[in-house]
Amino acid sequence: MADIIKIDENTWRFEDGFVRFFLLEGDEKAAMIDSGMNCPNALEMAKELTDKPVILINTHGDGDHTSGTSGFSRIFIHPSDYVKCEVNARYPETELEEINDGDVIDLGNRPLKIIHIPGHTSGSVAILDVKKRVLIAGDSVQKGHIYMLGAKREPEKYEASLEKLASFDAEYDEIYASHDECILPKDYVDKVKDAWNQVRSGNMPFEIIDLFGNKVRSYTTEYCGFYLEDR
Numbered sequence: 207m208a209d210i211i212k213i214d215e216n217t218w219r220f221e222d223g224f225v226r227f228f229l230l231e232g233d234e235k236a237a238m239i240d241s242g243m244n245c246p247n248a249l250e251m252a253k254e255l256t257d258k259p260v261i262l263i264n265t266h267g268d269g270d271h272t273s274g275t276s277g278f279s280r281i282f283i284h285p286s287d288y289v290k291c292e293v294n295a296r297y298p299e300t301e302l303e304e305i306n307d308g309d310v311i312d313l314g315n316r317p318l319k320i321i322h323i324p325g326h327t328s329g330s331v332a333i334l335d336v337k338k339r340v341l342i343a344g345d346s347v348q349k350g351h352i353y354m355l356g357a358k359r360e361p362e363k364y365e366a367s368l369e370k371l372a373s374f375d376a377e378y379d380e381i382y383a384s385h386d387e388c389i390l391p392k393d394y395v396d397k398v399k400d401a402w403n404q405v406r407s408g409n410m411p412f413e414i415i416d417l418f419g420n421k422v423r424s425y426t427t428e429y430c431g432f433y434l435e436d437r
């Protein structure tokens with residue numbers, strides 16, 4: 207059961223242990239952005255807060271962001287993650303509603319713009335809450351360690367995705383992250399990009415740690431961290 211914190215009159219965040227997700231209410235409907243790790247009842251929780259119909263939009267398909275999926279008949283998610291992150295296999299009853307770069311989902315006087323940012327996963331998207339001037343960035347921009355290991359990642363595309371987010375920076379004032387601190391300043395995109403470039407250049411020291419039984423490289427920079435395969 208997540209702790210619910212009101213951000214403003216029609217926006218809430220759900221603190222589900224080490225991960226968080228969001229509820230955004232427009233004039234006609236509401237959108238849950240992700241559904242946590244331990245919240246199969248995410249939809250019921252949303253219905254306590256809004257009487258509008260609730261849709262589910264996912265920033266990406268990792269398991270710590272999808273626990274409430276089975277409560278919904280369809281999930282708005284980038285098609286790459288629906289398959290690569292096995293959302294289809296884990297939630298066979300929930301249909302895919304494709305979202306792609308440039309799509310706008312309007313909740314009623316509250317348009318949400320989809321920005322495809324492959325890297326952390328191939329189907330990762332950021333969601334620009336246009337009128338609130340907030341960027342919901344999933345795991346791609348955050349203070350914690352960003353997973354960049356395993357078959358569903360596309361590290362070679364991540365830098366360009368961060369550049370893409372920076373190119374929208376006139377359209378948002380702050381960033382909401384899924385892990386660690388919730389609200390980050392908009393220049394955090396550049397900070398994460400600089401840190402990532404240092405990691406990619408091979409100049410950043412790392413330590414080998416055990417992550418769920420695998421030996422991985424853990425990079426800890428001033429602003430965020432990364433987990434990479436050790437090779």
Ligand SMILES: [Zn+2]
Nearest residue numbers: 268270345384
């Ligand atoms: Zn995550």
